[in-house]
Amino acid sequence: MAPTSPSARTDSSLSAGIGRIPVMAAGPVVDDDRFPASCAVGESVRVWANAFREGHDAMGVQLVLRDPEGGTTRRTLESANPGLDLWETRIRPDAPGHWSFSVEAFADPYATWAHVAEVKIPAGIDEDLVIAEGQQVLTRVLAEIEDGERPAEDAPVVRAALASLGTTSLSPAARVAPALAEDLRRVLTERPLREGVTVHGPHELIVHRRLALVGSWYEFFPRSVGARFSEGRWIGGTLRSAAGELDRVAAMGFDVAYLTPIHPIGETFRKGRNNTLDPRPGDPGSPYAIGSADGGHEAIHPDLGTMEDFEAFVGRARELGLEVALDIALQCSPDHPWVREHPEWFVVRPDGSIAYAENPPKKYQDIYPLSFDTDYDGLYAAIRDVLEGWVRRGVTLFRVDNPHTKPVRFWQELLAEFDRKHPEVIFLAEAFTRPTMMHTLGKVGFHQSYSYFTWRHTPEELREYLLELAESAPYMRPSFWPTTHDILTPFMSAGGRAAFRLRAILAATLVPTWGIYSGYELVEDVPRPGAEEQIDNEKYEYRPRDFEGALQRGVSLEPLLTQLNLIRREHPALQTLTEIVFHEAEDPQVVVFSKHLDGSQTDSGRADTVLVVSLTRFDAGTASTIHLDLAALDVEAPFEVEDLLTGERFTWDEDPFVILSPTDRPAHVLRVVRTKE
Incomplete structure (x- = not known):
């Protein structure tokens, strides 16, 4: 058998040692391919490799991208940092599904020869030998054309260069000129002559639909919408009355209407107002104490209506361009049918009682946690079937309550099954927990995660946290919530x-996905003594709100929320997590950051740059100079900016002076005006 030629041989740096042209690492890869990397449709994803070769000969690196249908695209990685042997390019997957990519490093004989020719021919060194080496290299290129390995359209320029190299009546410089000309260089840059190819991969890349990355969520308790106090007792709102709230939510520009649990609520150990153990007649109880004689997680609380009412709610949301997210709390009240039918799904104490939920000093006597250690398969099937039922009724997103209190193995298997059967369904992890658990939930399949933003306030804290999140982008997408129904800092x-x-x-503006809990517009800010949550918490009572009255009185934040959602929608730069750069401010309470996308990273083909200059304290304004990295903004001084909150325009240089006030102007949200406008 004839030996394999160097140009045809392919090594795998993963299976055949280090490979001829070493590729030491590549990405995006999560934990050495233990978990798949992920992104969203249209997201600009950086693909990188750490590759090198011995000596000084030229090399190249290419990406081979495979889409879910098996089609392949090849792209050249550029040298991003020669001193560190770092190569990179960017991709924007255009369809959801399971993609994969490989990185191929190779020796580039043509580029090596071209460099030698550019040095030696003008100096009159080894002219005949250099020309002969050029003929040898281009003959190999021509052979690939004739064998069908490269397109026939490459042939004219290659043949012309070979003919010139062979014309002895010309000077050496004239002979090599066509072989060094731009047209041939372009051909052999796009489709290089390769040898010693080393492959790193394939690596899996799951591409989710756009809402997994970019979205605005609005949370509300449907029982509060339309609730009223009549004849000494409360009458709760229904799904039909809650459907009326969707028009306002859509008008503010939100994408997702997120409902807290809508299931029957237990009577045993029902909590009263402000989490007391002595409910008064008519107290509705916590919707997180799921289950009663009326059913469990698959059922709707009778006070809210019927399944037909829920389907009508979903239908109205869709008419308004909204999707419905449902809160999934995998726990049971003592009255849940599962407690009676499957006692093996709970922890039984030595005295025969079932253990209720605790997070000392907090006690949740009205909630029984599930135990996955006795009948894992049975519990898995029951939970899967519950979720399947809600998906059939139009739910496309689930906010999962406390996923960090369930086995990670369970989530890995469940989310993988839903990815296969319902890839459009998005799961948000409500996991305010330790970093390792939070990150692992992202790695095993959660599309989004609540985050520590709620407790990050100073410029340094925000900078450090956002850079950490950008590094985690291949597997964890944060959702920023200033408050929730559980948290008021x-x-x-x-x-x-x-x-x-x-x-x-x-x-x-910091991240692509954010959320607001109903009542934020009204600045509901009174805490329950001794707790980081609101007094008269909506979890334990009805809370109807007069949004229209507040709007008419000019005290509602609804116009601001509407404006922010419009700005986010119009500026693709704000729809990215990774393209964030922090700038400097002389006042340490001011945070300055920008996001920039060039034309190749946007659907319109136009560059977009947004610059945010913001206070981080609520009790003091500032007059401060800031220092901008103009390269990150892709501008030269002077340049013009437009404040997207006020419509004002300013001409700035690299060191502009800003005046901010917590009451009048807490921040500038600026678009950088392109010179062609």
Whole structure:
């Protein structure tokens, strides 16, 4: 058998040692391919490789991208940092599904020869030998054309260069000129002559639909919408009355209407107002104490209506361009049918009682956690079937309550099954927990995660956290919520309206997905003593709100929320997590960051740059100079910016002076005006 030629041989750096042209690492890869990397449709994804070769001869690196249908695209990686042997390119997958990619490093004989010719021919060194080497290289290229390995359209320029090299009546410089000309270089850059090819991969890349990356969520308790106090008792809202809230949510520009649990609520150990153990007649109980004689996770609380009412709610949401997210809390009240039918799904204490949920000093006597250690398969099937039922009724997103209290193995298997059967369904992890658990939930398939933003306030904290999140982008997408129905931080309760405005602006601009809990518009900021949550918490009582009245009185934040969602929708730069650059401010309470996309990273083909200059405290303004990295903004001084919150225009240089006020102007949200406008 004839030996394999160097140009045809392919090594795998993963299976055949280090390979002829070493590729030491490539990405995006998660934990050495233990988990798949992921992104969203249209997202600009950086693909990189750490590759090198011995000596000084030329080499190249290419990406081979395979789409879900098996089609392949090849792209050249550029040398991003020669001193560190770093190569990179960017891709924008255009369809959801399971993609894969490989990185191929190779020796580039033509580029090596071209460099030698450019040095030796002008100096009159080894002219005949250099020309002969050029003929040898281009003859190999021509052979690939004749064998069908490269397109026939390459032939004319290659043949012309070979003919010139063979014309002895010309000077050496004239003979090599066509072989060094731009047209041939372009051909052999796009389709290089390769030898010693080393492959790193394939690596899996799951591409999710766009809403997995970019979206605005609005949370509300449907029982509060339309609730009223009549004749000494409360009458709760219904799914039909809650459907009326969807028009306002859609008008504010939100994408997702997120409902807290809508299931029957247990009577045993029902919590009263403010989490007390002595409910009064008519107290509705916590919707997280799921299950009663009326059913469990598959059922709807009778006070809210019927399954037909729910389907009508979903239908109205779709008419308005909204999707419905349902809160999934995998726990049971003592009255849940599962407690009676499957006691093996719970932890039984030595005294025969079932263990209720605790997070000392907090106690949740009305909630029984599930145990996955006795009948894993049975519990898995029951939970899967519950979720399948809601998907059939139009739910496309699930906000999962406390996923970090369930086995990670369970989530890995369940999310993989839903990825196969319902890839359009998005799961958000409500996991305010330790970093390792939070990151692992992202790795095993959660599309989004609640985040530590709620407790990150200073410029340094925000910078450090956002850079960490950008590094984690191949597997974890954060969702920023200034408050939730469970959390009201001291910052928010102390800062009032100024704090609510400020944190909304930061949440909406720092990351692609953010969320608001109903009542945020009204600056509901009074804490329950001794707890980081609201007093008269909506989890334990009805809370109807007069949004229209607040809007008419000019005290609602609804116009700001609407404006922020419009800005996010119109500016693709704000729809990215990874393209964030922090700039400097002389005042340490000011945070300055920008996001820039060039034309290749946007659907319109136009560059987009947004620059945010914001206070981080609610109790003091500033007059400060900031220092901008103009290269990150892709501009030269002077340049023009437009404030997207006020419509004002300013001419700035690299060191502009800003005046910010927590009450009048907490932040600039600026678009960089392109010179062609």
